[in-house]
Amino acid sequence: xxELKVTPIKNGTVIDHITPGHALKVLHVLKIPESTVSVVxxxxxxxxxxxxxxxxxxENRELDPKEVNKIALLAPKxxxxxxxxxxxxxxxxxxxxxxxxxxxxxxxPTCISNAREPVESRFHxxxxxxxxxxxxxxxxxxxxxxxxxx
Numbered sequence: 001x002x003e004l005k006v007t008p009i010k011n012g013t014v015i016d017h018i019t020p021g022h023a024l025k026v027l028h029v030l031k032i033p034e035s036t037v038s039v040v041x042x043x044x045x046x047x048x049x050x051x052x053x054x055x056x057x058x059e060n061r062e063l064d065p066k067e068v069n070k071i072a073l074l075a076p077k078x079x080x081x082x083x084x085x086x087x088x089x090x091x092x093x094x095x096x097x098x099x100x101x102x103x104x105x106x107x108x109p110t111c112i113s114n115a116r117e118p119v120e121s122r123f124h125x126x127x128x129x130x131x132x133x134x135x136x137x138x139x140x141x142x143x144x145x146x147x148x149x150x
Contacts, residue, residue, distance in 0.1 A: 006041045012059040014081040014088075015071060020045050022074050022146075023054035029070040029149050032058065070103055072096045073145050076129045096125050100133060104148040111138040121150075 018026055023042050027033075032040055041057040054075075062082055063071075071078050072094035082090040100123045106113050113121040113135070122136035134141050142148055 006043060006057065008086050009039075009041075009057055009059045009083050010086055012038065012057065012083050013062055014083060015056040015058075015063075015075075016053070016079045016081060017048070017050075017077050018054035018056065018071075018075040019077070020052040020054055023056050025074050025146050026054075026056050026071055029074065030058070030063070030067055066103060068094055069097060069100060070149055073100070073104070073131050073133075073149060076131055096128050096131060098125055099123065099136075100125060103150060104133065104142070104145065105150055106135045106138065106140060107142040107148055108135065108138045108140040111135060111140065113137055 015026060021044070023044050027040070027042070038059040038061055040059070041055075043055040045052050046055060063080065068080060071080075073096065076094065076096065078094045080092055080094065081088050102120045104121055104123055106121055108114070113119050119137070123133040124136060126132045126134050126141075131145055132141060133145060
């Protein structure tokens with residue numbers, strides 16, 4: 001039986017252990033394909049040691065801390081692998097901070113963070129797995145965090 005394999009990347013980022021079915025949402029929050037001309041590989045519903053998972057590989061790009069926090073909201077068990085010269089030089093698990101500032105739009109249209117006031121959105125993390133957040137200003141909990149990610 002033939003097995004298809006994704007080629008290794010020379011430099012870039014591999015996001016592993018993404019919640020199954022969330023790889024496309026990860027691409028959306030990273031603004032791929034709009035922001036990259038790099039090769040991107042997506043593996044969905046891959047069998048891993050702990051069950052099904054998605055994987056995203058982005059060549060010639062390393063993620064900034066805000067992007068990592070967005071991924072933590074989508075896939076709290078994800079790991080980030082930084083690749084240089086085909087070697088993993090850094091590997092870490094995503095960690096949600098206790099507060100998420102400026103990354104999510106509040107679902108409450110009358111929230112002050114959605115008004116024309118110079119107020120950045122701000123959420124308290126009330127659960128890490130599954131991720132649950134509450135608006136600092138109006139105390140609303142969004143039903144689907146992924147919809148509001150900026």
